[in-house]
Amino acid sequence: MSEITLVSKEGTKIQISSQFSNLSGFIHNILQDYQQNEDISLASVSFINLQMILEYAVHHNFQVPQPPRCPITSPNIADNVSDPWDAEFVNRLNEDQIIDLVTATNFLDMKSLMDLCLAKIACMFKYKDIETLRKEYGITEEFTAEIEEKLKSDFPWAMEAESND
Amino acid sequence: MHRKLNYKRKNEMSFYIRNTNMIPQSILSEIMVYLNLPELLEVRIVNKRFYNACKSPFLFRREFISMWMTSTDTSTQASSNWQSLCLEGIRAKVYWQNLSDEIFTNQELRILYDELVSTLASPIPIFPVMRRDIFCMPTLIQDLLANPDDQFIIDSELEQYSEAIAIYLQENSEELFYQTHTNDLIALRWNTRKSNERDSIGSESTQCSEDFNDSLLIVLIKAIKKVVKIYCKAASQLLLESSSILTAYANAWESYSFAIKKINSLFLPVTELINEFYENNYGNNNNTPPRINMMKILLSIWRRRVFEPCKEKILSQVINELNQIRETSIEKLYWAESRRIVEGLLDLSLNELSVFFKQHSLLTVEGPYSYLHYGVIEKLKEFYNDFPVVFEKEQEILSGIFIPATVREARRNYCDIIGKKFKNQELITESLNYEKNEDDLMIEWTAQNYGIPVDDFDIFKRFSQFKENKFCDIVVQLHDYNMCIDSQA
Incomplete structure (x- = not known):
């Protein structure tokens, strides 16, 4: 078996090497009982996402690449991945696309690409204080002032100890 | 003071996630995996969803291990205790940073702290792999116990630290003696001996007094114990979460026993100075409390913090x-x-x-x-x-x-x-x-080598005054046995 047929939620068919199962746990399980020429329906994956996923898979030659650094060390994703192509790939996605892609990779059990997307989102949070995060992401405060103060005073030395490093 | 994270954005990000509610809670938790401890503590205050996403015990376990331990961390369960362990670990670090700098500089304290933590995390193996693999006897600890002089061998690699401390202590010794409160020393020494088990390893009473002592040396000993206690608490947590506790315990113990030797050598000048001061002031008669022995203190901490919680599972x-x-x-x-x-x-x-x-x-x-x-x-x-x-x-x-x-x-x-x-x-x-x-027969022979006739009860009684309980028990047992045989005859 060299090729399999994936069907996006819009019904578009895409042919791809069966080696894709190296990257996707979902496809790997499907192939256990797969009969040739059978279509594999991906009801939760749009055509656009599927194209991006395949682009990623082909670039990595259907092999699992090195995961992003964890925890990340910089707000720039390029500093946290070993392959610069990964950073370029994920940087060109907009906010809707990246959330969609996370959902699609979650459905496909495709850990490597999902990790890349998650690391990209984590980069958005890095080095930002609470107010900045709230402002940028339109979050209204939910904690009462007392609870927030308590949470802040829970670990004051944590911040100081680490910042001295 | 709450730290304001100093972030200067070099390049404007290409996009923002305007509404984090778009992200399912489970995925938000996965994102938090990529943040480190200070960032997690900051981000969790944003709102309740962030707070819940940041409280995974796996995150805190990973952060604790990365800072204070060496572990493969593969177990699938993690206790909620890891958050408080992280907290205690950071508190211990700050405690060290705030120690008096009259005798040690902050930099020296930092070196000592780093050395202590890295020794606990990954001590240098003292036995070669082959010797360890074939289950050698006696073990390092038994070897040290039976040859107490070995405890005072200073590894060449530690000389730079030990020597520096020794010099500082020597230069300031007069002032130090003068400033050290006698009562504090008595309290500390008493605490190391007051248990009936004073001769056994792992006495349960090696805690410092709750009162805060102003003698740096005593505070230093307390600071060492604080770090070791947290390490041991975390080690027992890891063992309880481990799927194969026997292997995990044996490996953890082996690593700790190497650490014991190194820590003992590292802080030798400190313990020796306290011991010397005490002996100078209180003499060296039979009633003098035993010397402070870092090795025994560390064994005691392991016994209480690691063995006790894990013993049933073991x-x-x-x-x-x-x-x-x-x-x-x-x-x-x-x-x-x-x-x-x-x-x-x-x-x-x-x-x-x-x-x-x-x-x-x-x-x-x-x-x-x-x-x-x-x-x-x-x-x-x-x-x-x-x-x-x-x-x-x-x-x-x-x-x-x-x-x-x-x-x-x-x-x-x-x-x-x-x-x-x-x-x-x-x-x-x-x-x-x-x-x-x-x-x-071998015991009898050894007893005779100690100059103890096995059939003289009075001598046994006198011997018992030396408080060598274990040995005495054996010899008395032998004596009772002989009496029993004699009466039967």
């Missing part, structure tokens, strides 16, 4: 392994993890004298090893009652794992149970057999 796994060996192949005996566990627990149970008599069938079983000993013996009683076995094979298995005192006790129980069951008087008699064997 016992149950040892019994499982025994059953497996019995049911499958005796060859598995040579790979049994229980052997390493027994050695580790003996490290915590023997003292300077009893270490010599480890292989003796009359050794008084005490300390953590006794928990294993009696636990296994009780289980074996049930087993012998339900499934009469041929003891020769059983003996081979037990001898391969436990010390002779345990094997002897198991044999006595076997003879008693089977004898009564089959009304076999010979076995019942054997269960009461206390006859001397070669090991008993």
